[in-house]
Amino acid sequence: MRFGRSGAGNATLLFNSQGRLLETIRNYNAPSPLFLGVAYSFVIGILAIAGQVFIPDFARQGLDLIDSFFIYVLVAQFTHLGWVHLSLNLAGLTIVAWGFSNHRSHREWLFVQLLSLLWLAFYLSWIEPVQWYCGLSGALHFQFAACLLLALHRTQNKLALAWPLWVLAAGLIAKLILEWNSGPTTDSLVGGPIAFEAHRGGALGGVLFGLAMIGRSLRLKQNPTS
Template identity: 55%
Template structure:
């Protein structure tokens, strides 16, 4: 899990922190602060376990897998809120389609090394993060969880 805080370059670190800032700015209002912190910790732990046991990587540096997990969960919560308050959900559909397209392109990458970040890209961590987010969404979709946490998860 500690390797998620070690980065390939300053550019790589800046991109990951910018992604975290955008997620926090755009979605943290959907979740209680204590659950937001829990999601951050859970995403880091899940990706560490995923790249250790499911799609083993001999190396990993960065937060991108955890960010993928957080994005999937936040996107699902935003969809739920948009239907609850009658907001237009088309921007959310664009984000979902963009994520799916990105993950599909990463299944057979032309190049696994990105010179702008200083090394290889861990596509397995991206997949693992998205899968972890999907599992959290399934758990959150159970009625007992909604009753426990109320309208604002």
């Protein structure tokens, strides 16, 4: 069987393409943890913006549509009291995603983000119930606390890196204590009441999950083959 010139040329192009593909695979560099962290957070941000655009009144009317308070809180976290409230939470999400990117893996960050949403829905449904809820602030407190613990654990022998983290930890504790001692508060900037229950519930969940991840890391160091 004989190939014409066009057939031979096509075969040559095919082999060259395969060679370039293999070279690309060999030289492939996986996306950095910062890129993946931003990508995961970007999805949450898009969902929050979509919630504000399409279901802005869900926080107050959602319970008329959904019987499960757990599901209600899961959805309500992607709705806000207004664009200012949404912007503040997106800014907080950006800070947490970028600020701790060197102290966690992208897989840990994915777990932190997903569990923060689930934990807050659980906490506000059964541990410290509220009448209604909206926003990402509770989940952000979870993410901040979990990532802060991981960062402290992984910089414990580096004072220059650790001391700003201890300042952040002291600030978080002071904030939660002040909120615990204050009564119901309405923020004119966001246009509604502040859910302190979500803040302390999120921080508690973040501490528990952060400790669990640190414990797992220590076990892997002691038994690297397990």
